[in-house]
Amino acid sequence: MRLRALHDWTLTTAEARDLQLKLAPKINTKTPLKPWRTVAAADVSYNKFDPWLYAAVVVMKADTFELIERVGVVREATFPYVPGLLTFREAPAVLEAFAQLKTTPDVILCDGQGIAHPRRIGLASHLGLWLNVPTIGCAKSRYIGEYDEPGPERGARSPLVDDGEVIGAVLRSRAKVQPLFVSAGHRIDLEGAISVVLDCAVKYRIPVPAAAAHGFVNELRRAAVEGKPLPV
DNA sequence: GCGACAG
DNA sequence: ATCTTGTCGC
Numbered sequence: 112m113r114l115r116a117l118h119d120w121t122l123t124t125a126e127a128r129d130l131q132l133k134l135a136p137k138i139n140t141k142t143p144l145k146p147w148r149t150v151a152a153a154d155v156s157y158n159k160f161d162p163w164l165y166a167a168v169v170v171m172k173a174d175t176f177e178l179i180e181r182v183g184v185v186r187e188a189t190f191p192y193v194p195g196l197l198t199f200r201e202a203p204a205v206l207e208a209f210a211q212l213k214t215t216p217d218v219i220l221c222d223g224q225g226i227a228h229p230r231r232i233g234l235a236s237h238l239g240l241w242l243n244v245p246t247i248g249c250a251k252s253r254y255i256g257e258y259d260e261p262g263p264e265r266g267a268r269s270p271l272v273d274d275g276e277v278i279g280a281v282l283r284s285r286a287k288v289q290p291l292f293v294s295a296g297h298r299i300d301l302e303g304a305i306s307v308v309l310d311c312a313v314k315y316r317i318p319v320p321a322a323a324a325h326g327f328v329n330e331l332r333r334a335a336v337e338g339k340p341l342p343v
Numbered sequence: 344g345c346g347a348c349a350g
Numbered sequence: 351a352t353c354t355t356g357t358c359g360c
Contacts, residue, residue, distance in 0.1 A: 154350095155350075155351080156350095156351070156352085157350090157351060157352080158351080158352065158353095159351065159352055159353085160352095192349090192350060192351075193348095194347085194348040194349070194350090195348080195349085197349055197350055200350080201350070222349085222350070223349050223350065224349050227349085228349080233349070234349075234350085248349085250349050250350085251349085251350090252349065252350090253348095253349080254347095254348070254349040254350095255347090255348080255349090287359095287360075292349080332352095
């Protein structure tokens with residue numbers, strides 16, 4: 112798919128934060144979700160103390176979760192993991208995978224926060240600007256914000272609030288599992304983000320496409336470590 | 344100064 | 351993020 116190069120990725124941590132402040136006003140979290148036929152998910156894996164990143168994106172049909180396409184990328188990390196700057200570590204590899212995609216998905220699930228971020232521009236939001244496709248932040252744990260524990264039933268949710276602002280939702284994707292932290296990425300509103308996550312979490316806590324992307328990046332990583340040919 | 348801190 | 355078997359609870 113086509114993507115727009117908005118800026119360089121070789122930055123210092125101070126420059127990265129400045130860039131986030133500059134880009135944050137461009138994030139759109141008011142657009143209602145339109146009917147979606149395909150859904151993509153992106154993920155990254157790596158070994159601690161190793162510079163290699165294994166990134167992938169999978170695209171599936173929204174109704175059956177039939178795999179339409181998937182792309183894997185192996186790339187050297189150029190940025191450390193710094194809370195608040197996860198984007199600068201993972202996005203370059205993820206975007207490379209998206210660039211190789213033949214199709215353009217209707218909506219994208221990202222492993223991390225959307226606007227539930229100190230500067231309101233987490234990984235999902237930032238990727239949305241580059242991809243110009245609705246993106247959703249679907250994190251497995253809290254980064255910022257306060258909330259009350261949602262009820263134990265599937266679909267139960269409670270607002271995630273920071274500085275008096277609702278920045279996302281704490282969502283129980285399946286009965287009695289640990290909740291997911293869902294926030295709008297870009298070009299989608301919170302309700303739309305929640306409905307996609309819920310529609311995709313049909314068997315386990317993690318949405319089907321996200322689980323597939325996670326499984327794929329781990330396959331890539333293990334194959335690479337054993338010197339085997341990388342799965343395509 | 345202390346504690347928190349997506350992946 | 352990753353290293354890992356069994357074990358507790360529904």
